[in-house]
Amino acid sequence: MQVFDRHEVLDRKEIENLQAIRLKNTVHQATASTFYRNSLARASVKVPDINSHEDIARLPFTTKEDLREQYPFGFLAMPKEKMVRLHASSGTTGSPTVILHTQNDLNVWADLVARSMHCAGVRSSDVFQNMSGYGLFTGGLGIHYGAERLGCLTIPAGVGNSKRQIKMLGDYKVSVAHIIPSYALHLGSVFDDQGVDPRSMHLRIMLIGAEPHSEEIRSRIQEIYGVRAYNSYGLSEMNGPGVAFECEYQTGMHLWEDAYLAEIIDPETLEPVPQGQTGELVLTTLTREGMPILRYRTRDLTRFIPGECPCGRSHRRIDRITGRSDDMIVIKGVNIYPMQVEKILMSIPEVGQNYIIQLERQGHMDQMRVKVEIRDEFFVEDMRRLQQIQNKIAGLLREEILISPKIDLVEHNTLPQSQGKATRVVDKREEGK
């Protein structure tokens, strides 16, 4: 059973001292890999140069392309025989990204996930249903090991089969669930179809992560299930879940600074953004021995939340991910992030649980079409009423994103429902060219 971890309440100076020591160790460890031996030599960085957390700025960045080019084992800082776990991205295009772990790496990771879940109020007496894909995807095994470490009764439910998920939630009196936000909304409508009230379950906490989502989605999930929903952040290059997690105050995610050194940079200039401003999150592993990664460009956009958290944890909080530096849509010369669209849609009561942004080309003009599911009670035969809803959505979106997308209203459960991360943007502009 996990208790409150003394590392959670180190003061700023202690964290920075620990980071300095661990950063030096990590750079030393990294030089054992083919990739970093070369890359650190090119950057003329030597281990004795690293004496403060601020010396991170001397190190070169690492990108997803670097990981791909070194596929599969060029980042290993220890012999392959010392590794006990391999995770890989699905790699639909090009080489997959491969991350390997020693037994010690897995232990540290499980501890971080256990700490994260504890931080969100999960306790060893909880019954925990893990609705994440197991296998090569890190969300499943990553959370699973942490939950067991914490001592929860862990149900490795995996993804899909919504009726069975609902049966398990009820039969086993599940109190905590880990679920992808878009799937949580979908599952809510399966509850409806079955005539079961999601609030009649024993759920008290939902851990939602693995895809960016708006505050409005969180509110909907809390409303549907009658739970507190906690935002989680992780990526497989940094192990997976357990990088940053919300505490009971839900005021941003504590990023575990004893395990990760975080920077927020301007993706163009690569310089740090001013304190509190949004930029690209860059992370360095501080405890990984098998495959350390320095200054990894996550492409995720966030900011540090200024000030102290009332919970007393000293680890700085990052804001929810507002998008990816590479998922910006440029349409009619305007920059738009999909999260801006979601935020508006999910604040409109008539809007159901699913939507898709479709980019099209008409002649030489780009155009955005937003397909929106409408709640059953509003999807009536009254064309005038539907027209009003359409106008309302179009108006609110125009205020936020400055262009006027086409709005298609569709019925509940008619848009494609993914069991993993939702596909929110479909770009059809290059079709038929």
Next chain:
Amino acid sequence: MQVFDRHEVLDRKEIENLQAIRLKNTVHQATASTFYRNSLARASVKVPDINSHEDIARLPFTTKEDLREQYPFGFLAMPKEKMVRLHASSGTTGSPTVILHTQNDLNVWADLVARSMHCAGVRSSDVFQNMSGYGLFTGGLGIHYGAERLGCLTIPAGVGNSKRQIKMLGDYKVSVAHIIPSYALHLGSVFDDQGVDPRSMHLRIMLIGAEPHSEEIRSRIQEIYGVRAYNSYGLSEMNGPGVAFECEYQTGMHLWEDAYLAEIIDPETLEPVPQGQTGELVLTTLTREGMPILRYRTRDLTRFIPGECPCGRSHRRIDRITGRSDDMIVIKGVNIYPMQVEKILMSIPEVGQNYIIQLERQGHMDQMRVKVEIRDEFFVEDMRRLQQIQNKIAGLLREEILISPKIDLVEHNTLPQSQGKATRVVDKREEGK
């Protein structure tokens, strides 16, 4: 890293003494559960009565129906809060069977799987691809934890996506794979379709289990991949994989008698069969604390193999599972086990990698139809040649099972391919009634 376990070479007397102590403990522990408190009282068995491994005969049997009736928690011998893992059968009909584990139970299970893999020649330096379904099914996580315990580089590949499985086998220089036998044959034909020789991989060992299969299937797998294939036995009620495993001599599966007390009974009389004869395997957990199970009727048919194994391990060996006491087919008054059909089919060189036994009714007559995939090189336009193959199969089957099934020859890859356990028998006799 796992070393040769001293428990593997206990002499018979030591094993029996250990079993006596652990059986007494297990009965004591079991009385803490609702189910066994009642069932042991009804059988008038008290803990002080259990002083030898032979006292197992005093205990009542436990069946799958008992587990279902106590769904979900009636077998728990410790508070639910002490449990950290839940596994469940898919439960397509009726309640699922649920098995729960404490952290200590999981540790013991992982040790048994690590011992089993080591026994089959797997070492910590191996790269291990686990092609089992993860999640609620015990084959995935069960083998996974054991492989990590042993120190292998473990790839949680999961089921399906054959092209990706092949890419991983090659890219990561996988030396050991865990795979369902019917899927191993199917994957072999995907290799063929891709023009890749399975023998060009780095594979040296395949662990095959989770479905009964014949010696002929093992030979085919060894031939296709150029590996040694080791038979494994387990069932979720007894944790999952790690109950019995073959050693390098491939002369039956050592059943770990320090963890399971095994009996082989006549399924009709419920009395022990004479030494060396085939009957139903009955198992009692000897180390499980959260949910002990006494005299579980596995329905699996096997026998103890007489004599000593050349490897020096003292744990008795069971023969490959030849069927289930409830999967016997009765047709035209003759008793037939599907494994008899498989054995014959797989010994015929023209026969491909998949087959289905279909039971039909014509008027008042039952009839067996066997659909058999034929290797491409034999599936020619020459009707006379195909007729010869058909006659050969029919003749060999008649000799073994004493009736004459209809034989349908079909092309390679045309029968349904399951990614989990293969469905070998389809009973259409009750259709249209």
